Each structure stands twice: as C-alpha cells, then as structure tokens.
Amino acid sequence: ETGVTQTPRHLVMGMTNKKSLKCEQHLGHNAMYWYKQSAKKPLELMFVYSLEERVENNSVPSRFSPECPNSSHLFLHLHTLQPEDSALYLCASSQARGAGGGEQYFGPGTRLTVT
Amino acid sequence: AQKVTQAQTEISVVEKEDVTLDCVYETRDTTYYLFWYKQPPSGELVFLIRRNSFDEQNEISGRYSWNFQKSTSSFNFTITASQVVDSAVYFCALRGYSSASKIIFGSGTRLSIRP
Numbered sequence: 001e002t003g004v005t006q007t008p009r010h011l012v013m014g015m016t017n018k019k020s021l022k023c024e025q026h027l028g029h030n031a032m033y034w035y036k037q038s039a040k041k042p043l044e045l046m047f048v049y050s051l052e053e054r055v056e057n058n059s060v061p062s063r064f065s066p067e068c069p070n071s072s073h074l075f076l077h078l079h080t081l082q083p084e085d086s087a088l089y090l091c092a093s094s095q096a097r098g099a100g101g102g103e104q105y106f107g108p109g110t111r112l113t114v115t
Numbered sequence: 116a117q118k119v120t121q122a123q124t125e126i127s128v129v130e131k132e133d134v135t136l137d138c139v140y141e142t143r144d145t146t147y148y149l150f151w152y153k154q155p156p157s158g159e160l161v162f163l164i165r166r167n168s169f170d171e172q173n174e175i176s177g178r179y180s181w182n183f184q185k186s187t188s189s190f191n192f193t194i195t196a197s198q199v200v201d202s203a204v205y206f207c208a209l210r211g212y213s214s215a216s217k218i219i220f221g222s223g224t225r226l227s228i229r230p
Contacts, residue, residue, distance in 0.1 A: 042222045043206070056217065088158055102210050103150055104218055106160040 006107035021076040023091030031096035032074040038087040050096040119221035127227040138207030146212035
C-alpha cells in the first residue's frame with residue numbers, strides 16, 4: 001500500500017464514547033499532522049509531530065489526544081466529544097525541518113459525526 | 116506573520132472555458148515555498164505543485180499552469196479548457212523557511228465546472 005491511509009473512513013460516535021482515528025504513511029516521511037476541516041471553515045492544524053516528537057499543539061481541547069508511536073503511525077484518541085467536533089479529520093505527512101519544500105501528502109480523511 | 120489569501124470563494128464556469136484562481140501571500144521570510152492542492156468531493160487533498168521562492172519560472176503541466184510573481188506576492192493557478200473533473204476546492208499554501216514543518220493554507224476556492 002502506498003501514500004497515506006486513514007481508518008476508519010467514517011465514524012459516528014456518541015458524546016460519551018471513546019474512539020481512535022488511525023493514520024499510516026508509507027512515504028518514508030518523518031513528520032505527521034492532524035488537521036480538522038469543518039464545513040465553511042478553513043483547514044485547522046491541530047497537531048504536528050516531527051521526528052516522533054510533538055512540536056505543535058494549536059490550543060486543541062484535551063478531549064483530543066494524539067499519539068505518535070513511530071514515524072509511520074499517528075493516532076488521534078477521542079473521548080467525550082461535542083457535536084461541534086463533527087468534521088473531516090485529515091492526516092498528512094512530509095519531510096520535516098526544511099528538507100526539500102516540505103509539501104504535505106494527505107490521507108483520504110475520516111468523516112466524524114458526533115451525536 | 117504569514118498569511119495566504121484566496122479572495123475568490125466560489126467560481127463557476129462552463130466546460131472548456133479557461134479559469135484562473137488567485138492566490139496572494141504574505142511572509143517576511145526571504146526563502147519560502149508555495150503550494151497548490153486540489154480537494155475533490157471525495158475529501159482527500161491532492162498535492163499539485165511546489166514552487167520555491169528563488170525560482171520565478173512559470174510552470175505548465177498539461178492543462179494546468181502557474182504564474183508566480185514575487186513583485187506582487189501572487190501565485191495564480193490557471194486551468195485551460197476546463198473539464199467537469201476539475202470541479203473541486205483548490206487551496207493555495209505557504210511554508211516559510213523559518214517555520215520548519217508548518218504550512219499555512221488559504222481558505223480555498225470552490226471551482227464548479229458546468230457541462
């Protein structure tokens with residue numbers, strides 16, 4: 001398998017549930033990202049991991065908890081979400097720290113609905 | 116501060132027309148990278164092109180062409196002889212050399228090609 005994969009593609013969860021989103025990249029990159037894309041809103045960068053270290057956390061509520069066990073895998077653990085958290089969650093990867101242009105390659109996203 | 120502005124929220128043209136998507140950026144970095152991404156209805160952002168700030172040569176790839184003008188801080192994208200499959204949201208993005216891995220995305224332009 002190539003590129004960036006995300007599972008599940010669709011997720012419906014209640015406000016009291018706990019679930020996890022998974023992202024895997026097969027591009028040999030060393031930086032990974034979580035973005036949130038809500039309807040009619042710009043892309044919001046949530047977390048950045050570079051060389052498996054979290055280098056950015058953009059004031060994301062604690063009900064979102066990222067985990068990066070190695071440079072190929074990234075998780076987003078979800079618990080006690082709110083309906084306004086319903087969105088498309090996109091994972092991306094790139095080469096970090098100025099190596100080349102740093103263009104990011106995206107997965108297909110997980111469409112999350114919180115009921 | 117870095118910023119990317121895509122003033123055109125939505126554009127609709129008839130198939131086979133040419134269409135230009137505008138992108139204006141702000142950065143204090145002397146070295147930076149510009150990108151265009153396409154997001155079709157399926158949701159995945161597809162990387163189209165990267166341009167380095169020190170290379171002002173315009174680029175053409177099939178029906179796609181990009182016009183980089185450092186003097187006006189613009190990086191416009193033209194689709195020639197548009198097709199229905201070009202319908203998508205297009206994002207312009209910027210990465211400053213000093214910002215390590217972080218890319219700043221514009222708010223996107225929704226392009227609709229009518230048959």
